[in-house]
Amino acid sequence: MAHNVEFKKSGKTVAWNNKYESILALAEDHGIAIDNDCGQGICGTCMVRLLSGKVEMEADDGLDESDRKAGMILSCTAVPLSDIVLET
Numbered sequence: 001m002a003h004n005v006e007f008k009k010s011g012k013t014v015a016w017n018n019k020y021e022s023i024l025a026l027a028e029d030h031g032i033a034i035d036n037d038c039g040q041g042i043c044g045t046c047m048v049r050l051l052s053g054k055v056e057m058e059a060d061d062g063l064d065e066s067d068r069k070a071g072m073i074l075s076c077t078a079v080p081l082s083d084i085v086l087e088t
């Protein structure tokens with residue numbers, strides 16, 4: 001099922017496709033720059049705020065409790081489980 005991923009500040013909404021490993025890969029393919037480093041959910045560099053919807057993260061060690069409470073997700077390991085809106 002195709003979920004829509006909206007990048008609010010970038011003003012783009014794109015359809016999720018399972019060929020992408022992560023929301024970060026989807027963003028990069030559509031010219032949306034998100035800083036990243038480890039690509040494995042460890043460093044936290046690729047953190048973005050999830051404004052609505054649900055994601056699943058294969059690894060989320062790069063988030064601490066306050067990040068989670070603030071709705072942050074790690075775009076390098078997250079995939080959408082519903083239509084989502086990201087702040088980026």
Ligand code: FES
Pocket residue numbers: 035036037038039040041042043044045046047062074075076077
């Ligand atoms: S790039 Fe390191 S946690 Fe995503």
